[in-house]
Every structure is written in C-alpha cells, then in structure tokens.
Amino acid sequence: xxxxxxxxxxxxxxxxxxxxxxxxxxxxxxxxxxxxxxxxxxxxxxxxxxxxxxxxxxxxxxxxxxxxxxxxxxxxxxxxxxxxxxxxxxxxxxxxxxxxxxxxxxxxxxxxxxxxxxxxxxxxxxxxxxxxxxxxxxxxxxxxxxxxxxxxxxxxxxxxxxxxxxxxxxxxxxxxxxxxxxxxxxxxxxxxxxxxxxxxxxxxxxxxxxxxxxxxxxxxxxxxxxxxxxxxxxxxxxxxxxxxxxxxxxxxxxxxxxxxxxxxxxxxxxxxxxxxxxxxxxxxxxxxxxx
Amino acid sequence: xxxxxxxxxxxxxxxxxxxxxxxxxxxxxxxxxxxxxxxxxxxxxxxxxxxxxxxxxxxxxxxxxxxxxxxxxxxxxxxxxxxxxxxxxxxxxxxxxxxxxxxxxxxxxxxxxxxxxxxxxxxxxxxxxxxxxxxxxxxxxxxxxxxxxxxxxxxxxxxxxxxxxxxxxxxxxxxxxxxxxxxxxxxxxxxxxxxxxxxxxxxxxxxxxxxxxxxxxxxxxxxxxxxxxxxxxxxxxxxxxxxxxxxxxxxxxxxxxxxxxxxxxxxxxxxxxxxxxxxxxxxxxxxxxxxxxxxxxxxxxxxxxxxxxxxxxxxxxxxxxxxxxx
Numbered sequence: 001x002x003x004x005x006x007x008x009x010x011x012x013x014x015x016x017x018x019x020x021x022x023x024x025x026x027x028x029x030x031x032x033x034x035x036x037x038x039x040x041x042x043x044x045x046x047x048x049x050x051x052x053x054x055x056x057x058x059x060x061x062x063x064x065x066x067x068x069x070x071x072x073x074x075x076x077x078x079x080x081x082x083x084x085x086x087x088x089x090x091x092x093x094x095x096x097x098x099x100x101x102x103x104x105x106x107x108x109x110x111x112x113x114x115x116x117x118x119x120x121x122x123x124x125x126x127x128x129x130x131x132x133x134x135x136x137x138x139x140x141x142x143x144x145x146x147x148x149x150x151x152x153x154x155x156x157x158x159x160x161x162x163x164x165x166x167x168x169x170x171x172x173x174x175x176x177x178x179x180x181x182x183x184x185x186x187x188x189x190x191x192x193x194x195x196x197x198x199x200x201x202x203x204x205x206x207x208x209x210x211x212x213x214x215x216x217x218x219x220x221x222x223x224x225x226x227x228x229x230x231x232x233x234x235x236x237x238x239x240x241x242x243x244x245x246x247x248x249x250x251x252x253x254x255x256x257x258x259x260x261x262x263x264x265x266x267x268x269x270x271x272x273x274x275x276x277x278x279x280x281x282x283x284x285x286x287x288x289x290x291x
Numbered sequence: 292x293x294x295x296x297x298x299x300x301x302x303x304x305x306x307x308x309x310x311x312x313x314x315x316x317x318x319x320x321x322x323x324x325x326x327x328x329x330x331x332x333x334x335x336x337x338x339x340x341x342x343x344x345x346x347x348x349x350x351x352x353x354x355x356x357x358x359x360x361x362x363x364x365x366x367x368x369x370x371x372x373x374x375x376x377x378x379x380x381x382x383x384x385x386x387x388x389x390x391x392x393x394x395x396x397x398x399x400x401x402x403x404x405x406x407x408x409x410x411x412x413x414x415x416x417x418x419x420x421x422x423x424x425x426x427x428x429x430x431x432x433x434x435x436x437x438x439x440x441x442x443x444x445x446x447x448x449x450x451x452x453x454x455x456x457x458x459x460x461x462x463x464x465x466x467x468x469x470x471x472x473x474x475x476x477x478x479x480x481x482x483x484x485x486x487x488x489x490x491x492x493x494x495x496x497x498x499x500x501x502x503x504x505x506x507x508x509x510x511x512x513x514x515x516x517x518x519x520x521x522x523x524x525x526x527x528x529x530x531x532x533x534x535x536x537x538x539x540x541x542x543x544x545x546x547x548x549x550x551x552x553x554x555x556x557x558x559x560x561x562x563x564x565x566x567x568x569x570x571x572x573x574x575x576x577x578x579x580x581x582x583x584x585x586x587x588x589x590x591x592x593x594x595x596x597x598x599x600x601x602x603x604x605x606x607x608x609x610x611x612x613x614x615x616x617x
Binding site for chain 1: 314315316319320322323324325326327328329330331333334336337340341343344392393394395396397399400401404405413415416417419420422423424425426427428429430431433434435477480484506508509510511513531534535537538539540541544545566569570573574581584585588591592595596598599600602603607
C-alpha cells in the first residue's frame with residue numbers, strides 16, 4: 001500500500017497566502033472602526049461636560065468656546081420618536097399583510113419588491129421629497145415634524161423587513177391551534193402571532209431607530225437649522241444632533257470643531273445605546289439562551 | 292364558522308359569540324392591506340413630487356441639463372448634471388473597487404476561517420461599522436484621513452504620475468476624490484460583507500466536505516465549492532453597496548471640495564457628487580436653485596433605483612434557485 005501523497009509545496013504556499021490575505025482583510029476592516037472610535041472618544045471628551053448637555057448655541061459668538069447641544073439633543077429625540085410613531089404602525093401592518101393576508105399574490109409581491117427597493121432610497125432623496133411635498137407643495141414651514149416624515153420614509157422598509165421575518169418565524173402550528181379553537185383570524189394575529197414575535201419585532205424597531213438617529217441629510221432640507229431651543233416639533237425650525245455635528249464641523253475655528261467632536265461622541269453614544277438595547281432584547285428572548 | 296359545531300354540553304355553539312369574534316376581521320384586513328398600498332403610494336409620490344417641483348427650474352434652465360457641467364442656478368440659471376453625475380458614479384465605483392475585495396475577505400474570514408466561537412462576535416464588530424453615523428465618518432475623514440493621505444498621495448503622484456489616476460499638477464493631496472472614495476468604501480464594507488457572509492454560509496456542506504475529502508486545501512475547497520456558489524450573492528451585495536455609496540451624502544459633503552469638473556485625477560482636489568452638492572448647496576439656494584437641486588435629486592433617485600432593482604432581481608432569482616435546491 002502506498003502512503004498518501006503529501007500536498008505539494010506550491011499548493012500549500014498558495015493556501016497560506018490566501019489565509020494571510022483573509023486575515024489581513026479582516027484587520028483592514030477593523031482598523032478604521034478602532035480609529036474612528038478612538039478619535040471620537042479622545043477628542044470628544046474635552047467638551048463632554050454638563051454645559052454641553054444643558055445649553056444651546058444661542059448667543060454664542062463665532063470664536064467662543066462655550067455653548068452646547070441641548071437644543072440638538074432635544075430635537076433629535078423628538079424627531080426620532082415621531083418618526084417611530086409614524087413608521088411603526090404602517091410598517092407593522094404592512095408586514096402583517098405580507099405574511100398573513102398576502103398569499104404571495106401579485107399585490108403582495110409588488111409590495112415586497114418595492115419595500116426592498118425603498119431600502120435603497122438615498123436619505124437625501126427622502127429629505128428632498130418631504131421638502132417638495134410638505135414644504136413646497138402643501139406650504140408648511142420647516143419643522144421637526146417634517147424631519148420626522150423624512151426619517152419615517154427611511155425607517156419603514158427596515159421595520160417591514162424585520163417584522164416580516166419575525167412573523168414568518170412563528171410556527172404555523174400555533175395559528176392552526178388557534179383556528180381550531182374557533183378564534184377568528186385577526187384575533188389569532190393579535191393574541192397569538194404578535195405576542196410570539198414581539199421581542200423580535202421590538203429588536204427590529206430599535207435597530208431601525210438607531211439607523212435613522214444618525215441621519216443628517218434629510219434633516220438639512222426639512223428641519224432646517226437653529227441655534228436656539230425649540231421644544232415644539234410642530235412649528236418652526238429645530239435642530240438635530242447630526243445636523244449640529246455637520247454645522248460645527250464645517251466652521252473654521254477650533255472651538256467649533258471641538259464641539260463637533262463632542263456632538264459626534266454624544267451621537268455615537270445614543271446610537272450604540274439603542275443598538276445595545278436591541279441586542280439585549282434579542283438575546284433575552286432568544287431560544288438559544290440557556291442551552 | 293358552521294353551526295354544527297357543538298359545545299361540551301351538546302348544545303350548538305352560540306352564533307352571537309362567533310359573529311362577535313369575527314367582527315374585527317374585515318377592518319383588520321383592510322387596515323393591513325391599506326398599509327401595504329400606502330407604501331406603494333409613497334414610492335409613487337416620491338417620483339411624482341420630485342418631478343413636479345423640478346420642472347419649473349428645468350424650464351428656466353438656459354443650458355442643457357444633461358451635458359452642462361457648471362452649476363449656477365441661483366444667479367445665471369445655468370446648471371447641468373454632467374460633472375455631478377460623473378463624480379457620483381466615479382467615486383462610488385472607486386469605493387466599490389476598494390471595498391469589495393476586503394469585504395469578500397472579511398466574509399470568508401467569518402464564515403470559513405475564524406474559530407466557531409469567535410465568528411459571531413467578530414461579525415458583530417463589522418456590523419458596528421455600519422452603526423457609526425455618516426456625519427461622524429465625514430468628521431473623521433476631514434480631521435484624520437485627509438492629513439494622513441497627503442504624503443502618500445505626493446509620493447504616488449511623483450513616482451507613478453504617468454498612470455492617469457495618479458496624474459495631475461499643482462496641489463496634490465488634501466480634500467481629494469481618493470479620500471472621499473476611501474470613506475465611502477469603509478461605509479459600504481459592512482453591507483457587502485454581511486450579505487456575502489450569509490451566502491458563503493449557505494454553500495452546500497456536502498460539496499465542501501467532498502472537496503476536503505479529495506485532498507483539497509482549504510483555499511482549493513473555497514475556490515471550488517464556496518465561491519462559485521456565492522458569486523451571484525456577492526455580485527448583488529456589491530450592487531447594493533454601489534447604490535448605498537451613490538446616495539451617501541454628508542460624509543462626502545464634508546470631504547469633497549465641491550468643484551465642477553470631469554477628471555480622473557484622484558489625487559488633486561477636484562471632486563463632487565450629486566448628493567454632496569445637494570447638502571452643500573441647499574442652504575443658500577433660491578427658488579430656482581432649490582428646483583435645480585430637486586432635479587439633481589431626481590437623477591440620483593433614478594440611478595440608485597436602477598442599481599437597487601438590478602441587485603434585488605439577482606437576489607430574488609437566487610432565492611428561488613436556493614429553495615428549489617433545498
């Protein structure tokens with residue numbers, strides 16, 4: 001019996017080279033992440049103080065070091081909350097239609113396809129649409145609400161996709177058991193299907209919120225811009241945290257750039273926190289836990 | 292609900308309760324269907340209102356919108372999309388060329404190279420790249436990447452200046468196409484990596500094991516069993532990344548120097564894109580200017596729509612194929 005032939009040197013070298021390249025690619029992807037986070041934290045901590053979190057930019061001169069992002073933080077929280085209030089019901093009902101009522105018919109396939117396409121709409125186009133429709137065509141003023149409309153367009157497809165996925169994971173046995181007891185279809189959906197998929201849906205919503213919280217472009221043409229505090233999202237220009245960073249970063253003096261870094265740090269903290277909460281909810285109810 | 296269903300006592304099920312339960316059925320179905328149709332209506336409305344608000348500006352335009360390079364809608368009513376569209380396509384293509392190989396490497400690393408236990412957390416690390424807001428990448432690009440690239444750019448220009456991409460005279464480095472493309476590449480990397488990873492994980496285990504059993508090295512196994520299977524998925528992932536890069540706004544608005552010329556020199560400060568121009572120009576635009584920006588947004592919408600629809604069609608065809616094979 002002959003022994004198994006050794007793998008030739010050239011083949012082994014090729015294998016090693018590719019392995020090295022693959023490891024290198026991963027390192028190349030992680031380097032920018034570490035670099036971004038490091039710079040944001042080290043530069044952002046300089047101004048990350050109580051004044052930054054509790055004051056607006058009202059009355060702050062071009063070269064002054066003071067001022068803060070309170071107005072922007074308030075604006076972002078309100079706009080994102082409103083965007084959620086608009087897009088979650090629409091997204092959830094669309095997902096229910098696709099899973100429970102669509103039967104893979106022509107309408108449901110069309111909706112499904114355009115939800116995918118909608119995921120790819122550039123955020124700046126969503127902003128321009130709300131500007132063209134809400135502000136130019138209907139004649140309303142710039143407001144936090146207009147920004148929320150634009151953000152909700154970006155949120156909807158994400159909510160639909162994640163909710164749809166979660167609803168499809170609900171075992172059909174549960175539905176059939178409910179029907180067998182004589183429960184109407186809509187009661188089955190509300191009392192059996194949705195509670196079963198609840199945590200998954202919440203996770204998807206949190207991730208969608210985290211995604212739009214960092215969007216700047218659609219706010220430029222809907223929320224516009226202000227240096228003072230506006231608690232009312234339904235009238236007058238507001239500010240958003242991403243907008244604050246964009247504005248301060250484009251100014252030529254160091255005090256403004258410092259504020260931009262601190263704004264970026266605050267924004268990343270908010271987004272990461274939302275992400276973390278979403279992951280925790282997913283982990284908390286995941287079937288793999290405790291195995 | 293039929294009446295011959297009996298309760299435990301043997302009497303017929305009360306009709307009233309059954310009809311009360313199904314009371315909400317019709318409204319619930321209608322609301323669900325309406326939500327789906329509303330989504331379609333929003334897509335249609337985006338097209339309709341962008342067109343209707345862009346038309347007045349396009350009529351007032353004294354140049355040919357598709358061939359004119361300059362953008363002076365506010366004062367001279369002369370504007371065109373040529374240079375901006377070129378910048379959008381060129382910067383996104385560059386970003387794709389940089390990001391795709393790295394993303395494939397990352398996807399392979401997570402699906403076939405990393406230890407099982409580490410694969411999921413490392414994948415999450417890459418997903419974190421997508422969670423960083425785009426304005427933060429812009430800030431990072433201006434403050435860190437642009438200065439970092441200055442010396443290598445000058446070296447490339449000096450030694451490889453004969454190559455069209457690295458050619459150019461005058462100021463070398465700074466806010467260049469290269470810096471913008473690198474930032475775009477970082478931003479689209481997570482989406483390409485995530486989809487590719489999913490596709491690679493779906494590659495039939497039997498084929499992989501068969502290849503290994505025949506004595507193939509790990510790379511040969513991947514080349515024979517994983518990559519051919521994953522190719523359509525990777526292509527559509529790259530197209531989705533391309534669509535993402537084209538629509539990316541704030542990061543490039545901070546980095547690109549907002550010039551209006553068509554050049555392949557990536558080391559000189561000449562770069563712009565449709566989205567960056569909208570973000571930079573919106574604040575000081577008058578009525579015609581805003582109409583012109585909406586018109587450019589419409590062009591961007593159509594380009595990204597075509598790219599995304601193409602990508603989705605490839606994915607969907609793949610889905611059926613995968614299901615048939617399962």
